[in-house]
Amino acid sequence: MVETTHSDERGAICLSQPCIHPAAIRAVNAAMPEFGRLAELADFYKLFGDPTRLRILAALGIAELCVCDLGVLLAMKQPAVSHQLRVLKQARIVRARREGKVVYYALKDEHIRHVLRVGLAHLGEQPEAGEGG
Amino acid sequence: MVETTHSDERGAICLSQPCIHPAAIRAVNAAMPEFGRLAELADFYKLFGDPTRLRILAALGIAELCVCDLGVLLAMKQPAVSHQLRVLKQARIVRARREGKVVYYALKDEHIRHVLRVGLAHLGEQPEAGEGG
DNA sequence: TGATCATATGAACATATTTTCAATCGATTC
DNA sequence: GAATCGATTGAAAATATGTTCATATGATCA
Structure with missing residues (x-):
């Protein structure tokens, strides 16, 4: 289930900032090319x-x-x-x-x-x- | 024949600047997308x-x-x-x-x-x- | 070797871009 | 309707980028 509050049980990504869709964020983080690759691109x-x-x-x-x-x-x-x-x-x-x-x-x-x-x-x-x- | 001096018989492109390959320049001018299109791109x-x-x-x-x-x-x-x-x-x-x-x-x-x-x-x-x- | 041509480089200048902070807008909820 | 939350906007500051001028390099030819 996708929580709609700003707390993320893993805590690694959302830190202290509000975060509306933690599950989506995790999904994107998993699938997105890494920072360096995108910087090159x-x-x-x-x-x-x-x-x-x-x-x-x-x-x-x-x-x-x-x-x-x-x-x-x-x-x-x-x-x-x-x-x-x-x-x-x-x-x-x-x-x-x-x-x-x-x-x-x-x-x-x-x-x-x-x-x-x-x-x-x-x-x-x-x-x-x-x-x- | 491709002249290697800086005079272009058509005169429109090469103006007063030296121009080594007028024929190539004409060819590119003919085939290249227009300025505005490339600016958009x-x-x-x-x-x-x-x-x-x-x-x-x-x-x-x-x-x-x-x-x-x-x-x-x-x-x-x-x-x-x-x-x-x-x-x-x-x-x-x-x-x-x-x-x-x-x-x-x-x-x-x-x-x-x-x-x-x-x-x-x-x-x-x-x-x-x-x-x- | 000296002159000349085509290109490359460096520093300075001008211009664009991006981020930040502060304030505003829109929508929801009490 | 006041408070709150998320998003947007504007102006200012910090960076980055591109063009110019002056000069240097590399190669050819007299």
């Missing part, structure tokens, strides 16, 4: 959460490009592009290939393209964005 | 890019919960949880249901769960995170 999604980075990824999803090309394509200064590419490279979602003076960037693997597709699919299914009240 | 991913919000989503992916439960579960103050829930609700990825004094939150649809799964799958496939140099 948040960091991963964060990469896609910036317009500049996302446009870089979308562009690299179509063709291998050099830093200069990306700067022109996104109408951004080269250092700005380079900074973001460094972030993406460290996160291992793009790879760099040097050819003389020019460095070519590309998506690391097909998986990244898949993530982009899933997101775009979500937008496509949305009725229309707006207030949720 | 970035906003969508941004929701998943914060540990607090992601944990809220992960929890709601398992059970419907009230604000108070989430506060306990994430060890956070109620207003902090409430603020993030508002963001998620406005983005239409969670829904709220009031029952007396208590407001229950849940994922809006199955699609959100799918997005979470895809992300976790990516982490699973990763060799190990670290420097990309």
